[in-house]
Amino acid sequence: MSDAATAAARFTEYYGRAPAGVWSAPGRVNLIGEHTDYNDGFVFPFAIAERTWVALGDRADRVIRVATSFAPDAVEIHLDDLAPDAVSDWAAYPLGVAWALGEFGGDLSHARGVDLFITSDVPVGAGLSSSAALESAVALALDEHWGLGLDRPTLAKVGQLAENRVVGAPTGILDQSASLLSTLDSAVFLDCRSLDAEVIPLHFAAEGLTLLVIDTKVTHAHATGGYAARRASCEAGAAALGVSSLRDLDVDDLDRAQAVLDDETFRRVRHILTENRRVLDTVRTLHERGPGAIGPLLDASHASMRDDFEITVPEIDLAVATAQANGAVGARMTGGGFGGSAIALLADDLVPAVTRAVRDAFAEADYREPVIFTEQPSDGARRDR
Template identity: 50%
Template structure:
């Protein structure tokens, strides 16, 4: 294994454990997680592998196989961390005195900038390995919560729980239904191949950087709307028409999206349970329009990907992830895959956009030990 060889070369011994955690794509339920709502992500085949040996002296040595110089970074103080190392050091910081230092090598194959949550994969892989090495007894959900706390409190990105939960709890061949308030979850069978379908990820190659910016602004707008409506979170709005009468401007639009998106998640799960996988496309389309018009987190590249995919024969499509770039997903009959790719690529060329990248996603296994 490449990461094990790199660990040996850098640190002179084999790692004590190696864990892999996947990225995720969200089928539906966007920007609902930090509103205590419902989400339906699934783990993707790409992820992050972490090889780790603990150290008693508090020193942290980090090596990434994706780093240009290929040299380990050594830290004796967690405040020295910067860039990608903050996600790893954040996990160590959240574990406090239970963990001293560590030698760590990281290898990742999550497509960067595609909105597939490489950061959550990195956090969950490291947290899972440390959980085993230090016999901490953390459940997969506790690992997800610790990883989220690292990203919120140490990195400074106010993300919800969805990405880390999908990375930690997903099962192969399933989508993960997660109630972001109760943290109750269950895996819902999502067998695309049995229905002659593929889920095509269309990576716009527009890299999104929304930490502390537009993402945080949307979250604040939702929290303000909930306060004005006298509810703990927008998930608790039961009379949407009445709520919209009491709100104005952006807060009104954000509320409309969150409430209707929660309904779409529940409707899509109902279709999956009924075996009507081919019928979920209309809900994907509706989700995209809401994200574009009510939540205002789409982009010209995402909109064009969705429109061109549907023209090319997709049963439904929408942007996925935080927005402002990243990826769209399209539910495509297998015999229409080439047509959809050609339609999107042609539309991008016509508009002078950078050529998109296409990935076929199959629901994969959550965090697991690999060596």
């Protein structure tokens, strides 16, 4: 377990002095809207309780040095040497953010160097965006400490640019937006084209509902092929249909798309168009009927990811099917796919039974034992001390 005090203590232990401050940012669960973000579409994520903390201390030179509880050695670089190809491995995330701040107008020419120490309890590889939690915490810390004055939507772009250009993962802006913009008991309805964001109350607890997260322990990496291949298919489909982005199409265009595209590209496009519609329908349903009515939309989203986008794995499909069969309001994979976690929305009193059923199903299938826990929508990035 980590927290702000732990991060500060680890900083002091490592660097021999107290930090100037500690900032944190959460991981996220995407309630619905998968792979729509880089297609300029709609997403609906919320922050989770698990967070990444960044303790920061000033230096007298212009070196930025970063150490962490999950890697043995610190990495350092002069601020003048920051570039997309100058760092690699885990350090690409925090140091990529430092570089990207300059790309979005932050004047780093007179910035003093900093020492950073990072701790986290966001599960890595679980589809809960440990990477965006790290990027967002570092972005908020450096922006405030250096007095850059960038707003949170811009800091989300900073994190995305770092992940795209420095880490090499072609992700959209969903994860960073959730980490930076979320508030308690709410989700962020984000238009990824305009970047207009609306915080929508979820009222899970008030309605007697719990969100169960099922981490299958099948790890994924967005910088590798599957994610990039899906993005390439979407871009190819948009080009073949004569639009700049799949956001310019709607489900009414599916007949034309099927006539123009090969079967695989059509199915990729169909997922995006129907998923955008499902996000809009989910927000409307929450307003009109409450969270207990969104289950069929979650179920349909999973079927689309499984059959049209083909980004689920057998463990994820088993988790979702088992939750559905044992009374969940709705269930789906969450995150970029090819592993990670499933979510299930269910009545509070069903948590023990569904947890047991999923564990039994995994044992029977001879899968690795999943890690299962509950989540409630939490606050976004903040300064903790």
